[in-house]
Amino acid sequence: MKGISKVLYSLLVAFMVATLASSALAQGSEPPIPPATVNGNYVLDQLDWLTTEQEAEINAIVSELDTHNMAQIAVVTQNDCGADSQTYRNTFFRTWGIGHKEKNDGLLILVCWYDGDTSRRKLEQEVGYGLEGMIPDTMTARVAQQYFVAAFKTGKEAAQVVADHDAGAALVRMVKAYDGIIRGDTPVELQKTEGDGSSALSLLLIILVILVVLIVLIAWLSDGSGYSGGYSSGGSSSSGSSSPSSSSSWGGGSSGGGGSSSNF
Amino acid sequence: MDTSARNWTIGIVIAVLLFSLVGINNGIVGKANEARNQWANVQSSYQRRTDLVKQSMPAVIGGSNQELAVFKELTNQAAALAGSFRRDEFGQPIVPQGADAEKVQGQIAAFDKAFINAMSYMADNPDITSTQLYADFMVQVEGSENRINIARRDYNAAVTNYRNSVQMFPGSFVAGFGGHTANQFPYFQAQEGADQAPSVDFPTPAQ
Numbered sequence: 001m002k003g004i005s006k007v008l009y010s011l012l013v014a015f016m017v018a019t020l021a022s023s024a025l026a027q028g029s030e031p032p033i034p035p036a037t038v039n040g041n042y043v044l045d046q047l048d049w050l051t052t053e054q055e056a057e058i059n060a061i062v063s064e065l066d067t068h069n070m071a072q073i074a075v076v077t078q079n080d081c082g083a084d085s086q087t088y089r090n091t092f093f094r095t096w097g098i099g100h101k102e103k104n105d106g107l108l109i110l111v112c113w114y115d116g117d118t119s120r121r122k123l124e125q126e127v128g129y130g131l132e133g134m135i136p137d138t139m140t141a142r143v144a145q146q147y148f149v150a151a152f153k154t155g156k157e158a159a160q161v162v163a164d165h166d167a168g169a170a171l172v173r174m175v176k177a178y179d180g181i182i183r184g185d186t187p188v189e190l191q192k193t194e195g196d197g198s199s200a201l202s203l204l205l206i207i208l209v210i211l212v213v214l215i216v217l218i219a220w221l222s223d224g225s226g227y228s229g230g231y232s233s234g235g236s237s238s239s240g241s242s243s244p245s246s247s248s249s250w251g252g253g254s255s256g257g258g259g260s261s262s263n264f
Numbered sequence: 265m266d267t268s269a270r271n272w273t274i275g276i277v278i279a280v281l282l283f284s285l286v287g288i289n290n291g292i293v294g295k296a297n298e299a300r301n302q303w304a305n306v307q308s309s310y311q312r313r314t315d316l317v318k319q320s321m322p323a324v325i326g327g328s329n330q331e332l333a334v335f336k337e338l339t340n341q342a343a344a345l346a347g348s349f350r351r352d353e354f355g356q357p358i359v360p361q362g363a364d365a366e367k368v369q370g371q372i373a374a375f376d377k378a379f380i381n382a383m384s385y386m387a388d389n390p391d392i393t394s395t396q397l398y399a400d401f402m403v404q405v406e407g408s409e410n411r412i413n414i415a416r417r418d419y420n421a422a423v424t425n426y427r428n429s430v431q432m433f434p435g436s437f438v439a440g441f442g443g444h445t446a447n448q449f450p451y452f453q454a455q456e457g458a459d460q461a462p463s464v465d466f467p468t469p470a471q
Contacts, residue, residue, distance in 0.1 A: 005393040008402045012409065013380060086410050087417075137407035138400045256305065257414035260403050
């Protein structure tokens with residue numbers, strides 16, 4: 001515990017010294033933000049951590065939240081998040097416009113891998129203004145600790161955890177936990193981690209995915225009124241007439257820096 | 265062109281010019297208000313940190329530590345900072361200007377310093393760091409620091425936006441009439457001596 005607190009503390013002090021010394025952080029070393037995902041895809045898995053099923057699971061859950069106007073969750077795995085992953089995640093969040101514009105109910109889960117470097121790799125989470133009440137910073141840290149960091153503390157090598165798609169499964173569990181919190185189902189402490197070996201469960205999930213895809217298709221065909229699509233850069237509010245061929249999955253929400261940053 | 269047609273043309277041209285001037289002025293006003301809006305965000309992000317100090321920190325450090333100089337100093341600085349953020353009669357935050365701005369930013373720097381000292385004390389105290397309360401507290405502190413950082417960046421960006429609209433043509437033409445000056449909103453800048461790291465012993469992280 002002391003080791004972790006010292007690391008946290010050093011991070012904090014370094015952070016504050018940077019704030020004291022200069023109000024404008026150097027922009028030069030930040031990697032470019034990848035283009036936003038489109039067409040009801042909420043996952044950008046650049047590190048190939050997720051199997052197709054895991055990705056579909058996440059998309060199904062978030063799609064439900066999105067169409068019911070409850071939240072938008074982005075799951076992104078990336079290798080390089082620049083020199084300051086905390087600032088980067090905020091830029092990322094705002095560039096994509098995660099969350100419905102009127103409610104700012106976005107959540108970004110960003111894995112910053114840095115080639116697996118233990119001193120740099122982070123799970124960054126950014127929460128939109130509208131979701132901060134339901135998901136305060138400490139809760140994001142707990143969810144990260146309980147479902148994600150724990151997956152890397154089983155004694156397996158990190159590379160193995162990734163290769164076995166355990167890391168991917170951990171991301172799915174995190175999304176499910178947030179789904180529960182947002183719907184007000186069960187408190188985080190009582191969330192049960194689903195076993196991913198049961199074939200009956202996978203069948204259920206496949207049926208769920210098909211159902212959701214059907215619902216989405218129907219909504220899309222009836223003039224896309226189910227989506228709050230459209231890229232927004234501070235302009236007018238989103239309308240329902242986005243072109244169906246390739247509309248951004250994101251609603252143009254914003255964030256002020258809430259969330260947390262977890263070592264793993 | 266006969267006289268009346270010429271007069272109409274002149275009249276229309278003048279009307280168009282006036283409307284565009286109004287439009288330009290409105291653009292500047294919008295950007296000035298955006299800068300004020302962002303300043304309000306800066307204030308509220310510092311508010312968040314003072315709230316952490318007043319509410320969460322006492323439980324984390326425990327009763328006996330609250331009397332220590334380092335924590336009393338922090339509480340004083342927090343109160344002083346809260347006092348120096350002024351609002352007008354409608355409750356809107358006033359962006360401090362000129363000498364006032366230096367004072368407020370100096371106050372902020374003093375608060376930053378007191379905060380680092382207090383955090384440093386806490387990090388070295390195993391009775392404090394071993395609690396779950398402390399772990400949660402550190403998450404909140406990081407969150408509040410991040411918000412402060414982003415609020416300051418947003419404010420500076422809004423100020424730049426405003427200055428551009430006032431200094432570039434055609435805004436520069438209109439600005440004087442509306443009473444908009446380029447230096448109306450000061451940037452958040454480093455304090456003198458702030459580029460030297462505060463003299464705190466940084467513990468090396470244990471592996």
